[in-house]
Amino acid sequence: MTLGQQIRELRKQKGMSIQTLAKESGLSTGIISQMERDLTKPSVDTLWNVSKTLGVHISYFFCEFDGKKAVIKKNERRKIILPDSHVTYEQLSPQNRRMEVLLVKIEPGECDYDKLIAHEGEEWGYVIQGIMKIKYGFTDYILYEGDSIYLDSTIPHRYVNIGDVTAISLWSMTPASY
Numbered sequence: 001m002t003l004g005q006q007i008r009e010l011r012k013q014k015g016m017s018i019q020t021l022a023k024e025s026g027l028s029t030g031i032i033s034q035m036e037r038d039l040t041k042p043s044v045d046t047l048w049n050v051s052k053t054l055g056v057h058i059s060y061f062f063c064e065f066d067g068k069k070a071v072i073k074k075n076e077r078r079k080i081i082l083p084d085s086h087v088t089y090e091q092l093s094p095q096n097r098r099m100e101v102l103l104v105k106i107e108p109g110e111c112d113y114d115k116l117i118a119h120e121g122e123e124w125g126y127v128i129q130g131i132m133k134i135k136y137g138f139t140d141y142i143l144y145e146g147d148s149i150y151l152d153s154t155i156p157h158r159y160v161n162i163g164d165v166t167a168i169s170l171w172s173m174t175p176a177s178y
Contacts, residue, residue, distance in 0.1 A: 130167030
């Protein structure tokens, strides 16, 4: 099932019209219609807004994973790669838990979101490889290999790879959002 088909099916299961989903998610009816027909590929923020409005984690739109597992083998990791994105998220913790751990890979010059985002919770990050700029409110932090940061996720933020190699980092978030 395509992403658009999943959105349409879930919207209908919830008894929502395209207009209601658009209004409650802050998007236009045209964008919702185009997404449902797979004519446009949503950004992370757009898909996040749609999933929140539909009452599911963003992970709902990706392959299912057994949330009762305690061990995640390297070859069993769930990878989240959004269309037209140069960011890869690998889930290192089981789904549907209060805390989530992600391995995030960002290509040089790329960022995790087009704009600053804010959401419920807290997060901690650790740079394994590369150089990252963490835009956090009105402050920018430059993190090098081995540096870590702790954030209040309700303050708008985003991560940017400002180096010339793929930035690889570990992130722990609570509550889980993927």
